[in-house]
Amino acid sequence: MKFQVADSDLINRIKNDWWFFVLLILGLLIIFVPLPQAQAAPIDRHLRIEASMYQFTPGVIKVNKGDKITLDLVAMDVVHGLSLDGYDFELTADPGQTKTAAFIAEKTGVFRFRCSVACGNLHPFMIGKLQVGPNLMFIRAMLLGILAMGAAFWSLRKPFSNLKEVNN
Amino acid sequence: MNRIDLTRFPTINLLLRSRWPQFLIRAITLAGFVFTILAGLFGPVVGSHNFAIIFVWIAWWSALKLFFIPFGGRSWCSICPIPMPGEWMQQRGVFSPTGKGFGLGKRWPKKLRGNWLQAGGFLLIGLFGAVTLTSAKVTAIILFSIIALAFILSLIFERRSFCNYLCPIGGFTGLYAQASPVEVRVKEKQICAEHSEKTCYTACPWGQYPLALKSSADCGLCMECLRVCPSDNIMVNLRPWGSDLGQKAKHNLGDVFLGLVMLASVLVDSAVFLGTWGQLKSAAYEVGSLPWLIFAGVFLIISLGVLPGLYSAAIWGAVRVGSAKTTFRKTLSKYGQVLVPLGLMSWIAFTVSFAFVKFSYVLPVISDPFGWGWNLIGMSGTASIGQSTSWSGWIQILLLVIGLFWSSKVTQQISESKKQALPIVAFSGLFTVSMLWLLIG
Numbered sequence: 001m002k003f004q005v006a007d008s009d010l011i012n013r014i015k016n017d018w019w020f021f022v023l024l025i026l027g028l029l030i031i032f033v034p035l036p037q038a039q040a041a042p043i044d045r046h047l048r049i050e051a052s053m054y055q056f057t058p059g060v061i062k063v064n065k066g067d068k069i070t071l072d073l074v075a076m077d078v079v080h081g082l083s084l085d086g087y088d089f090e091l092t093a094d095p096g097q098t099k100t101a102a103f104i105a106e107k108t109g110v111f112r113f114r115c116s117v118a119c120g121n122l123h124p125f126m127i128g129k130l131q132v133g134p135n136l137m138f139i140r141a142m143l144l145g146i147l148a149m150g151a152a153f154w155s156l157r158k159p160f161s162n163l164k165e166v167n168n
Numbered sequence: 169m170n171r172i173d174l175t176r177f178p179t180i181n182l183l184l185r186s187r188w189p190q191f192l193i194r195a196i197t198l199a200g201f202v203f204t205i206l207a208g209l210f211g212p213v214v215g216s217h218n219f220a221i222i223f224v225w226i227a228w229w230s231a232l233k234l235f236f237i238p239f240g241g242r243s244w245c246s247i248c249p250i251p252m253p254g255e256w257m258q259q260r261g262v263f264s265p266t267g268k269g270f271g272l273g274k275r276w277p278k279k280l281r282g283n284w285l286q287a288g289g290f291l292l293i294g295l296f297g298a299v300t301l302t303s304a305k306v307t308a309i310i311l312f313s314i315i316a317l318a319f320i321l322s323l324i325f326e327r328r329s330f331c332n333y334l335c336p337i338g339g340f341t342g343l344y345a346q347a348s349p350v351e352v353r354v355k356e357k358q359i360c361a362e363h364s365e366k367t368c369y370t371a372c373p374w375g376q377y378p379l380a381l382k383s384s385a386d387c388g389l390c391m392e393c394l395r396v397c398p399s400d401n402i403m404v405n406l407r408p409w410g411s412d413l414g415q416k417a418k419h420n421l422g423d424v425f426l427g428l429v430m431l432a433s434v435l436v437d438s439a440v441f442l443g444t445w446g447q448l449k450s451a452a453y454e455v456g457s458l459p460w461l462i463f464a465g466v467f468l469i470i471s472l473g474v475l476p477g478l479y480s481a482a483i484w485g486a487v488r489v490g491s492a493k494t495t496f497r498k499t500l501s502k503y504g505q506v507l508v509p510l511g512l513m514s515w516i517a518f519t520v521s522f523a524f525v526k527f528s529y530v531l532p533v534i535s536d537p538f539g540w541g542w543n544l545i546g547m548s549g550t551a552s553i554g555q556s557t558s559w560s561g562w563i564q565i566l567l568l569v570i571g572l573f574w575s576s577k578v579t580q581q582i583s584e585s586k587k588q589a590l591p592i593v594a595f596s597g598l599f600t601v602s603m604l605w606l607l608i609g
């Protein structure tokens with residue numbers, strides 16, 4: 001008998017909290033499901049980034065996955081560097097000089113690059129962005145946000161309270 | 169309901185009741201405070217090598233948002249060194265009160281009550297943020313002015329008037345302490361009602377009456393009431409997060425203003441320090457120049473115009489679908505609590521984005537705090553550029569999404585209908601999208 005009580009409790013719980021599992025699964029789907037991406041054929045890109053206190057110009061670069069990127073880093077005023085998050089890539093250029101190096105953008109996503117040579121007071125905040133392919137993380141984040149708002153609306157619904165009364 | 173009274177555990181009870189642990193920790197934080205001022209004045213000029221900058225803006229400011237507030241509410245205030253010297257004068261004793269103290273003990277003027285000055289102070293810090301964050305001298309001067317101001321005010325006004333009405337950090341922690349899982353409350357209301365001396369109220373440095381505490385915003389968790397209550401009627405509870413939010417919470421316009429200023433500040437800080445706009449950074453830095461004036465103007469427009477405007481528009485929408493009784497002003501205040509989880513989680517996400525990358529700066533400055541070539545813990549000169557990983561990106565996303573869920577849920581709880589909640593949830597959604605865009609866009 002005891003078991004049965006426990007059992008029906010469990011079933012009740014699942015009945016009452018099913019939406020929680022649905023949300024959890026939806027959330028996981030949003031985070032992990034691979035989204036179809038139009039794959040453009042990789043090309044060679046020659047990019048020029050000017051570094052000055054405290055800005056990279058252009059600050060945002062968009063490329064496709066697999067592109068071969070040849071980067072010219074030009075230091076406009078003092079010594080600057082460029083170190084790319086997620087990639088093992090770093091460049092340093094002396095004032096007025098250009099330094100060039102190449103890498104293949106094989107990881108997708110948005111990667112920050114930072115100045116790697118102390119160049120002044122705001123040096124720690126000198127940042128640029130490299131976007132390889134679409135920013136799926138941002139899209140997934142937006143979907144999660146919508147899910148969260150939906151979940152908030154749902155969570156306050158008193159599940160099955162009427163049903164119980166009917167059953168009793 | 170679902171509270172755990174920590175004073176029931178003998179060891180914790182002893183630690184909270186005795187003045188020693190708190191006194192020792194505060195002695196250390198006071199020493200650290202003085203040391204930080206000295207390091208700021210005499211240490212290296214390069215911000216990222218200066219103990220004061222790294223300690224205040226990376227270590228302490230992050231610890232406050234990642235640890236003290238989310239797990240302990242105003243717990244920082246219980247070990248804060250800033251009001252210490254003033255309190256020694258007020259209670260004429262370093263360790264515990266001894267009779268009548270020095271000071272005029274005036275009451276804080278009515279007109280200056282509420283959160284307005286704290287919010288203003290926070291705005292000021294934001295306006296000069298790029299300088300304070302990079303100049304050790306400025307940081308040191310600000311720290312010194314704060315402790316000096318707290319000292320002077322405690323000679324003129326009663327109790328912790330500085331903490332209650334002026335300290336910008338206090339405004340920040342008080343606001344978000346309402347979402348925190350710690351509270352001081354009375355056990356039996358009846359016992360308090362029958363106790364005419366109200367020893368706890370007389371002893372409370374924050375001017376609170378524990379029986380009347382509805383939210384943890386203004387209680388500094390100093391434990392004085394616990395120590396003096398003759399009937400042992402005070403408890404220190406662990407509680408579910410967000411317990412002060414909901415139907416019964418009372419919010420006033422000052423709270424709403426504070427909440428909106430915090431939202432604006434986290435947006436602007438994210439744009440300045442984590443964005444790719446170099447001109448914005450320089451503008452924020454060159455205090456007094458024309459670009460800075462423009463930056464300051466835009467900052468003020470966002471925090472005093474755009475965000476309050478959008479919030480008011482959402483409230484207007486909610487009032488329209490509400491019942492006839494709801495007035496605009498009341499609704500404006502009522503929904504203020506929605507800004508608490510929204511802002512708290514955004515600040516935490518910002519901190520994850522900001523501080524994790526810069527954490528490698530912390531150990532080197534402990535190793536060589538004055539830049540004199542010391543190597544105390546063998547970590548000098550190990551600072552690296554740092555990088556953010558997709559892990560930290562996902563943590564930020566989850567934090568922001570939790571904040572959105574939480575604030576939408578609070579909105580629901582205090583709304584008459586789903587329809588009424590909609591405009592305010594939309595406001596939270598819009599804010600979250602802006603944060604997402606700034607942090608991981």
Ligand code: SF4
Binds near residue numbers: 246249332
């Ligand atoms: S309100 Fe400010 S000064 Fe007072 S204890 Fe808290 S942080 Fe310290």
Ligand code: SF4
Binds near residue numbers: 368377
């Ligand atoms: S209510 Fe108690 S713990 Fe809170 S500030 Fe006052 S004396 Fe301190």
Ligand SMILES: [Cu+2]
Binds near residue numbers: 052
């Ligand atoms: Cu640089």
